[in-house]
Amino acid sequence: MRILYALLLYMFPIIGFAQISLTDFNQNFNSNPKTIIIYFYTDWCGICKIQEKQLYNRPEIMKVLNDQSYFLKINGESKEPIQFLNSQFLVENFSENHSFVRAFFEEKSISYPLWIILDKDLNVLGKYEGLIKIKEFKKLLSQLN
Template identity: 35%
Template sequence: MKTNISSTIKSITLFAFLFLAFQINAQEVKWLSWNEAAELAATDKNPKKVFIDVYTDWCGWCKKMDKDTFQNPEVAAYMSENFYMVKLDGEGKEPIEFKGKTYKFVPSGRKGYHELAAALMQGRLSYPTTIFLDQEFNMLSPVPGYQKPEPFLNIARYFGDDIYKEKDWKTYSGAR
């Protein structure tokens, strides 16, 4: 009986240690709303670029990218350091004010879409789509589709480290 209790305690202790070790290594991404990112960009002395994850609640690939890519410690650390990270529901119902225009939800088909999401995705409603903007919220590039951590990090560094100012994507990506 003592052996079973001792073995159980050891197992619980090992589980707790592994759980805590994982939690310490996991990087938590602080997702912002569009308005929060706009406010930070306007008030920070050294504003960051803006990254937008356009998703929908029903999108399985969006959920997979959240789990596999955005929770990757290296991706999360790089993105948090270099970008304001925004989650934008492509079918969100709340109006968003931006650059003197109000973007709204548009009922269409079975659900509909948000005008800002459609504008950022340049009319291609494909989920997930990630959007990279500069510090003034000017478009750098939309990137449609699920991205694994390593390819995603290459794309993020291209914009985050200003490589796009010196090299075109084909030259940069071919050199890797």
């Protein structure tokens, strides 16, 4: 029983504070527009794993991400088409990065994690590459409100 309890406590931040799916986002955005925070990661990115652990272990940050914005977590090297509102982004064989990533970041060399912040009108408010420390992340979120 103790093992089950410990496992639930360990997993609670991940289960309790999940990002919104693209499908739910696409269905909800027009009726309830708000800031969009897109977090691009890759499966091999060690810094991404550190960033996620830092975020998921901070319920106050995840609450702001989920309550006051649409928080989208997307694999930047996905091999699947991505539907973002009324636009479809396809995989291009000549690039490691998905065309959806390159829609926001045209550089040939992209560092992950990559954060894109859009306002309600889909204007880019900010682009951030690499690890964002928790103190800076909190400051960034406070500026979005």
